Amino acid sequence: MKYLLIICLIVIIILIMKIIAMKLSIKELREGYEERAGIHTNTVLTVSSRDKEILELAKTLNKTIVKLRDSYNRYEHGDQEIKSAITNISHDLRTPLTAISGYLELAQRQDCSPEMDKYLTxxxxxxxxxxxLTEELFEYSIVTGGEITEEKQDVNIGKMLEDCIMNYYPALKARGIDPVIDITEEKIVRNLYPTYVERIINNLFSNALKYSSGDLEISLSDDGRLRFANSAPNLSSVDVSKLFDRFFTVENARSSSTGLGLSIVKIFAERMNCGVKADYIEGKIVIVVDF
Incomplete structure (x- = not known):
């Protein structure tokens, strides 16, 4: 009986040790899988255990890792090809379109019948x-490529906003929009990418021209909060929640927009760690950028 107890005790100890070893091996596999799933790596899982089932589990997981890696590589390669194609196509279209515009301008200077003048217009x-549209597609392909081609500088947000207001004022007046402007007297200076800031403000103006039903409020607060608000009865809270989505357009804007303007605003703002949001308040679309 004594020997039987000793044998049972030895078996129990062996089983306990085996269970502990298996738990350690499983933990090792789990941690290794999480690590390889979270980063782009060519390494596979290794395990110290010699247990047949654990080794089979590691083999199966490695097959999954290889498949995931191959899928990721195909996706990344395809994504780069798409961006490259958009860049090349939009770039190739810019030259003939510029030439066409030039010849049209020359044609309109010639004496022609009212009907022909109408067609040319x-x-x-x-x-x-x-x-x-070509410029927006070209810009989008560039901004999503992750490249920053300039150094950060001290940007006077108020001055840049005033310059943009002057540039867009004729277009606003042509649309019958008389903007209500409230710019702080405080000098708001931030260390940012000047081109990004200018593009953000320009795209906000373009968005206002696109959606406004006749009014526009522009404000810049002492803490650097830029706010654009305008009535937009054809929009809804659901539409506004999607305005920053790539290629999203609403019905009344599909004929004149790729849906990239506010998506680019979001991309640039996030690259500079600036907050950006859109709300629909009492029939108004309100877009805020915190510089």
Whole structure:
């Protein structure tokens, strides 16, 4: 009986040791899998255990890791190809469109019948629209490529906003929009990318021209909060929640927009660690950027 107890005790100890070893091996596999799933690496899982089932588990997990890696590589390669194609196509379109615009301008200076002048005006409008879409697609392909081509500088937000207001004022007046402007007298200076800040403000103006039903409020507070607000009865809270989505457009804007303007605003703001949000308040679309 004594020997039987000793044998049972030895077996129990062996089983306990085996269970502990298996738990350690499983923990080792789990940690290794989490590490390789979270980073781009060519290494596979290794395990110290010689247990057949544990080794089979490691083999199965490694097959999954290899498949995931291959899928990721195909996705990354395809994504880069798409961006490259957009960049090349939009770049190739810019030259002939510029030439067409030039010849149209020359044609409009010639003596022509009222009917022909009407046709030329229509063609010029469509050409300008194509140029705008091409520029947006080219810009989008660049900004999503992760490249920053300038150094951060001290940017006077108020001054840049005033310059943009002056540039857009004729377009606003042409739309019958008389903006209500409230810019702090405080000098708001931030260390940011000047091109990004300018593009953010320009795209906010373009968005206001696109959606406004006749009013526009622009304000810059002492703490650097830039706010654009305008009535937009054709929008809804659901539409506004999607305004920063890539390629999203609403019905009344599909004919004149790629849906990239506010997506680019979000990309640039996030790259500079600036907050950006859009709300729909009492029939108004309100977009805020915190510089």
């Amino acid at each position: 229509i063609i010029k409008g469509r050409t300008e629209h194509m140029k705008k």
